[in-house]
Amino acid sequence: MNHIVVLNLWQFGIVYLLLLIVLAVFKRCKINQSKFLLIGSLRMTVQLVLAGLVLTYIFENPHPLFVLLYLAAMIAMSIHTALSRNREINKRFRAIVACSLGFTGFFMILFFVLGVVGVNFWNPQYTIPISGMIMGNAMTGVSLGLKTFQENVKTQKAQIEALMNAGATPKSILLPFVNKGVETALLPTINSMLGMGIISLPGMMTGQILSGTLPTTAILYQIAIMITITTVVCLAVFFSLFFGYRTLYNKKNQISLDLL
Amino acid sequence: MELFSIHNVQFKNIVNVNYNQIKIEECKTTFICGKSGSGKSTLLKLLNASLSADHGEVLFRNKPIMDYDTISLRKEVTLVSQNVFLFDDTIKNNFVRFYDYREEKPPSEVEILEYLKLCMANFSLDTNCKGLSGGERQRVFVSIFLSFKPKVLLLDEPTSALDEATSNALVHNLKEHCMKNGMTLIVISHDKTLAENHSDTIIDLNLEA
Numbered sequence: 001m002n003h004i005v006v007l008n009l010w011q012f013g014i015v016y017l018l019l020l021i022v023l024a025v026f027k028r029c030k031i032n033q034s035k036f037l038l039i040g041s042l043r044m045t046v047q048l049v050l051a052g053l054v055l056t057y058i059f060e061n062p063h064p065l066f067v068l069l070y071l072a073a074m075i076a077m078s079i080h081t082a083l084s085r086n087r088e089i090n091k092r093f094r095a096i097v098a099c100s101l102g103f104t105g106f107f108m109i110l111f112f113v114l115g116v117v118g119v120n121f122w123n124p125q126y127t128i129p130i131s132g133m134i135m136g137n138a139m140t141g142v143s144l145g146l147k148t149f150q151e152n153v154k155t156q157k158a159q160i161e162a163l164m165n166a167g168a169t170p171k172s173i174l175l176p177f178v179n180k181g182v183e184t185a186l187l188p189t190i191n192s193m194l195g196m197g198i199i200s201l202p203g204m205m206t207g208q209i210l211s212g213t214l215p216t217t218a219i220l221y222q223i224a225i226m227i228t229i230t231t232v233v234c235l236a237v238f239f240s241l242f243f244g245y246r247t248l249y250n251k252k253n254q255i256s257l258d259l260l
Numbered sequence: 261m262e263l264f265s266i267h268n269v270q271f272k273n274i275v276n277v278n279y280n281q282i283k284i285e286e287c288k289t290t291f292i293c294g295k296s297g298s299g300k301s302t303l304l305k306l307l308n309a310s311l312s313a314d315h316g317e318v319l320f321r322n323k324p325i326m327d328y329d330t331i332s333l334r335k336e337v338t339l340v341s342q343n344v345f346l347f348d349d350t351i352k353n354n355f356v357r358f359y360d361y362r363e364e365k366p367p368s369e370v371e372i373l374e375y376l377k378l379c380m381a382n383f384s385l386d387t388n389c390k391g392l393s394g395g396e397r398q399r400v401f402v403s404i405f406l407s408f409k410p411k412v413l414l415l416d417e418p419t420s421a422l423d424e425a426t427s428n429a430l431v432h433n434l435k436e437h438c439m440k441n442g443m444t445l446i447v448i449s450h451d452k453t454l455a456e457n458h459s460d461t462i463i464d465l466n467l468e469a
Contacts, residue, residue, distance in 0.1 A: 158343040162343070163345075164310055164334070165405075252330050254311065254312065
C-alpha cells in the first residue's frame with residue numbers, strides 16, 4: 001500500500017485534452033470565456049510547477065528561513081487577494097482586514113501544527129501545506145464576508161439614513177450588517193461539512209489516501225482541518241467586520257458611506 | 261425665541277452652498293424653498309447634525325450644534341428624509357422596530373392609529389407595508405417619525421408622492437398638531453402654493469445663497 005504511482009509525463013499530457021472538450025462546449029454555447037480558461041489553465045500550470053520546484057528544494061534543504069518566507073508570502077498574497085476583490089473600502093478598514101486575516105491565520109497555523117499535529121513548526125512538510133489550506137480558506141471567507149457587508153450596506157442606504165435620523169446609534173444600525181456578513185462567509189464551509197464523507201472525499205484526505213496513509217488517520221486530519229478552517233474563517237471575518245465597521249462613522253455619530 | 265441660527269455656513273462636499281444668516285424661530289412653521297441643488301436637503305442635515313458644516317456655525321438654542329450629544333439631539337430634532345424606508349413588515353411591527361432602534365417602548369395601538377390618522381394613513385395595524393403604494397408608504401413613514409414626539413420636526417419633501425388635496429390636508433394636520441404641542445415645523449417643499457398657504461415664514465435659498 002505504501003507506494004504511489006508516479007505520473008508519466010506523456011500520460012499526464014492527455015489531461016490537457018479535456019480542455020478541448022470544455023472549449024468545444026464554450027463555442028457551442030457562445031460563452032465568451034475561452035481566453036480566460038486558457039489563461040487560467042496556463043497560470044495554474046506555471047504556478048504549480050514553480051511551487052513544486054520550490055517545495056522540492058525546501059524539503060531537501062529544510063531551513064526555518066524558507067518556511068518563514070513561504071509563510072509570509074502566502075499570508076501577504078491572501079491579504080492582497082482578499083483586498084483586491086473589495087477595492088472600495090477605506091484605508092483604515094483595509095488595514096484592519098489585513099491584520100485580522102494575517103494574525104488569525106498565523107495563530108490558527110501555529111495551533112494546528114504545534115497543538116493538533118504536534119510536530120516541529122519548522123518542518124516544511126507539515127507547516128507549508130497546512131498553512132496553504134488555512135490561509136486559502138480564510139481568504140475566501142474574508143472576501144465573501146466583506147463583499148456581502150459592503151453590498152448590503154450600499155443597497156440599504158435609505159434604511160441607514162432613516163435609522164440615523166430616528167436617533168439610533170451607528171453601532172445598532174451597522175451591527176446587523178456585520179452579523180449578516182459573518183453568517184454569509186461561514187455558510188459555504190458549514191455546507192461542505194454536511195456532505196463530507198458521503199458526497200465528497202475532501203482534497204486533503206484524498207491526497208493522504210493516494211499517498212498511502214491509512215484512511216483512519218486521514219479522516220482525523222480532515223476533521224481537524226475542517227474545524228480549524230471553520231474557526232479561522234469565523235474569526236478572520238468577525239474581526240475584519242467588527243473592527244472595520246467602526247471606520248464608517250465618527251465621534252459625532254455621522255455615518256459616511258462614502259468611506260465604503 | 262430663535263431656535264436655529266446659521267452663520268455663513270458652507271458645505272461643499274456635495275453642493276456648494278453658502279448660507280448667510282438664516283434664523284429659524286421656535287414653535288413656528290418655516291418652509292424652505294429653492295431650486296434643485298440649492299442645498300435644501302443639506303441644510304436640514306446640518307440641523308440634525310447628520311452632516312457637519314465645513315465652515316461657519318450652526319447654533320441650536322444659541323449653542324454650537326456639534327456641542328450637543330448628537331444622538332439625543334436627533335431625538336429632539338428629527339428629520340424625515342426624502343428617501344422613505346419601511347421594513348418589509350406590518351405597520352405595527354414597523355413602529356416596534358423603529359422604537360427598538362431608539363431603545364424606547366413603542367406607543368400603544370390606539371396611539372399608533374391616531375398618528376396614522378393624523379398623517380392621512382388610515383390603515384389597519386397588520387397591513388404589510390410591502391403592499392403599500394409610494395404615497396401611502398410616505399405617509400406611514402411620516403407618522404412613525406411624528407410619533408417620536410420631537411421638539412423640532414424636519415420634513416424633506418413630505419408630499420412629493422401625494423396629490424394636491426392630500427398634500428394640503430396632511431400639511432394642515434401636521435401644522436395643527438405641532439402648534440398644539442409646542443413643536444417647531446420645518447418643511448422643504450418645491451410647491452409654492454403649499455408653502456404660501458401653510459407657512460409662518462418662507463426661506464428662499466435662491467435668494468440666500
